[in-house]
Amino acid sequence: MVKLRIQSGGSERELPLSSLRLTTSLKTAGTLEWETPVRDFLPENGSRVELLSEETAVFAGFVFSVEQTGELVRAVCYDQLKYLLCRDTRQFTNRRADQILREIAAERELTLGEVQQASAVIPVWLSENQTLLSMILGAADEEFKSSGRRFCLYDKAGALTFKEPSDADTGLMLSGENLLTGFSRTKSIEETCTRFKLLQEDGRSGFRRVLEAENAEERRKWGVLQYFERVDHSWNEAQLRERLAALQQSMGGEQQRFSVEGTADFRFLAGRGAACAADGEKQSCLIEESQISGEDGVYTMTLRLTAGGNDAAALR
Secondary structure, three states: OEEEEEOOOEEEEOOOOOEEEEEHHHHHHEEEEEEEOOOOOOOOOOEEEEEOOOOOEEEEEEEEEEEEEOOOOOEEEOOOOHHHOOOOEEEEEEOHHHHHHHHHHHHOOOOOOOOOOOOOOOOEEEEEEHHHHHHHHHHHHHHHHHHHOEEEEOOOOOOOOEEOOOHHOOOOOOOOOOOOEEEEEEEEOOOOEEEEEEEEEEEOOOEEEEEEEOOOOHHHHOOOEEEEEEOOOOOOOHHHHHHHHHHHHHHHHOEEEEEEEEEOOOOOOOOEEEEEEOOOOOOOEEEEEEEEEOOOOOEEEEEEEEEEEOOOOOOO
């Protein structure tokens, strides 16, 4: 059973829903759009909203738009990631991705949940005229390139969560036997690299060093697809070789992405890991995008997933 709980004007109410659409993505704020036949209660903008499935909160956010018609009240709500879509210019020195998240969240007075510690210390992270979300995701991408660890940022029912995805996030297999009614798979090398080149230099001292690596078998099959990066001059050779190894692992090979449709389960939201056996072969996947929608208590979901990676997927 799905419920909507809203706090507005000093009171709290549960509203019946005529329809809802819950959209989550790894690239932007989560959105909840809903309609209710209750017309004697008009929520104010900024009101806190919770969506519950089987008495468990699956979304928490705030009203940003309200519309009243002759028959219905409609509202659009966003989760905390909405407050990270503002632009700014910031520089961070010797910070990990999780530390950058904590600093920004504290400044913007956002609530944090589970925040796992990243590995890579970024010497200088300068972001000019970028959204705060882009700054954090960019730092997480630096972690991915340095260690091969993929961190996802999402709002877990009112608490910003930063962690590596796992099949245990959902605890349920996606298959034709339970949830799925539609399935497609795409294999691509559009974002694959077969050769990796790092340049390190210091203009003041004249120091210059180039390190290269390649995935020879993939180069023979797909040609020279080069990744190039200028890295900080303070890194030692061991750090450079670690980065090359992580790049080879994370940016080599084919990418597999899935689009699936099925009966809604509110555990399947963006940023979570999920096991998928839609084509008979079990794979660990990462949910990139999720949309759950429906009317009068009947809901369906559409998911976009990517396969492979930690225990779940490596998203690029």
